[in-house]
Amino acid sequence: MRAVEIQEHGGPEVLEVVEVDVPEPGPGQVSVDVAYAGINFADLKARETGYRVPSLPFRPGLEISGHVRALGAGVTGLTVGQEVAALTAGGAYAEVAVAEAATVFPVPSGVGLRTAATLPTVLPTSYALIHSAGRLQPGETVLAQGAAGGVGTVAGRLAKAAGATVLGVVSSAGKAAFAKEHGSYDEVFVGDFEKAVQESTHGRGVDLALDPVGGDTFRASLAALAPFGRLVSFGNASGAAPWSVGQPELFPYGVSVGGFSILTLARTAPDELRTLTERAFAKVADGTVTLPVTAEFDLAEAAEAHRLMGARTSTGKLLLRVNG
Numbered sequence: 052m053r054a055v056e057i058q059e060h061g062g063p064e065v066l067e068v069v070e071v072d073v074p075e076p077g078p079g080q081v082s083v084d085v086a087y088a089g090i091n092f093a094d095l096k097a098r099e100t101g102y103r104v105p106s107l108p109f110r111p112g113l114e115i116s117g118h119v120r121a122l123g124a125g126v127t128g129l130t131v132g133q134e135v136a137a138l139t140a141g142g143a144y145a146e147v148a149v150a151e152a153a154t155v156f157p158v159p160s161g162v163g164l165r166t167a168a169t170l171p172t173v174l175p176t177s178y179a180l181i182h183s184a185g186r187l188q189p190g191e192t193v194l195a196q197g198a199a200g201g202v203g204t205v206a207g208r209l210a211k212a213a214g215a216t217v218l219g220v221v222s223s224a225g226k227a228a229f230a231k232e233h234g235s236y237d238e239v240f241v242g243d244f245e246k247a248v249q250e251s252t253h254g255r256g257v258d259l260a261l262d263p264v265g266g267d268t269f270r271a272s273l274a275a276l277a278p279f280g281r282l283v284s285f286g287n288a289s290g291a292a293p294w295s296v297g298q299p300e301l302f303p304y305g306v307s308v309g310g311f312s313i314l315t316l317a318r319t320a321p322d323e324l325r326t327l328t329e330r331a332f333a334k335v336a337d338g339t340v341t342l343p344v345t346a347e348f349d350l351a352e353a354a355e356a357h358r359l360m361g362a363r364t365s366t367g368k369l370l371l372r373v374n375g
């Protein structure tokens with residue numbers, strides 16, 4: 052079968068299509084004939100910096116849709132041929148991928164395989180940011196970075212559906228228009244946001260800030276919180292040194308900082324992830340959330356998809372078409 056592999060870390064050009072043996076599922080695992088694979092920002096970090104890469108060569112990719120090909124020993128509740136969406140621990144840019152059965156989900160009714168490939172990382176992550184970690188209440192105000200991206204678009208929709216005022220930050224005017232149209236954002240700021248947030252909230256600040264960027268953006272998001280506000284950190288797109296906050300930043304202002312990682316949750320608490328994913332997928336089935344696929348590439352064009360996202364020019368969700 053064909054799979055995308057990297058032999059070394061570097062730019063998009065290190066992504067190569069190679070011929071490899073079809074992987075067999077081990078105990079508790081499922082193999083899937085891949086229809087589509089989703090592109091995630093974490094894939095770019097893995098390629099470039101080795102983020103969560105155990106060793107080289109490495110096959111990237113964290114999410115797929117497709118048909119169950121084979122079940123490993125002890126797997127119940129799934130059938131060969133069934134349409135599924137799955138979170139993988141790498142190896143998703145391939146004709147066949149293997150996932151832990153705990154992270155393989157039936158495709159929600161009424162959803163096609165193309166849309167299904169957009170769900171496994173973005174939907175549960177966004178749901179966790181808004182509801183589980185963010186504990187958003189109706190009438191509150193949310194501030195989200197990267198508002199036109201995969202997570203940003205869905206987080207905006209979920210926040211709006213939860214009855215919040217939704218503010219976003221993006222890097223271009225085109226992305227601002229996308230976030231308003233597809234992410235239900237009330238206001239979107241381009242670039243610097245500190246002053247604009249204070250004006251928009253009449254000096255009060257926001258109840259929930261979602262930060263996938265880190266560094267200065269993390270600190271500015273913390274400063275933008277209203278009393279009792281929450282900041283959820285869930286990425287480090289800036290590549291800045293890991294943040295650290297303590298009593299002086301939190302105690303006097305009554306604010307809190309939390310975090311979320313879907314990949315760690317999948318490893319440490321698969322039952323929690325299943326519950327979270329079922330709740331999140333229900334928001335697609337009932338029409339609360341849609342995430343537009345804005346570009347689709349062949350497996351051999353994975354580098355092009357990485358270039359698009361790496362240049363900060365992508366919106367919505369990017370997919371690789373494998374057997375779709």
Ligand SMILES: NC(=O)c1ccc[n+]([C@@H]2O[C@H](COP(=O)([O-])OP(=O)(O)OC[C@H]3O[C@@H](n4cnc5c(N)ncnc54)[C@H](OP(=O)(O)O)[C@@H]3O)[C@@H](O)[C@H]2O)c1
Pocket residue numbers: 090091092093172173176196197198199200201202203220221222223226263264285286287288289290311312313314360361363364365366367368
């Ligand atoms: N913790 C988790 O469980 C989890 C799960 C999924 C995703 N994430 C994180 O959520 C973020 C969005 O992921 P995604 O896959 O949905 O990607 P995406 O948003 O579709 O695309 C990448 C995003 O990164 C933003 N960005 C900000 N600073 C950047 C920089 N210095 N270089 C490049 N891009 C930058 C871009 O927004 P602007 O150009 O508008 O700034 C763009 O929206 C990523 O940081 C990712 O690591 C975390």
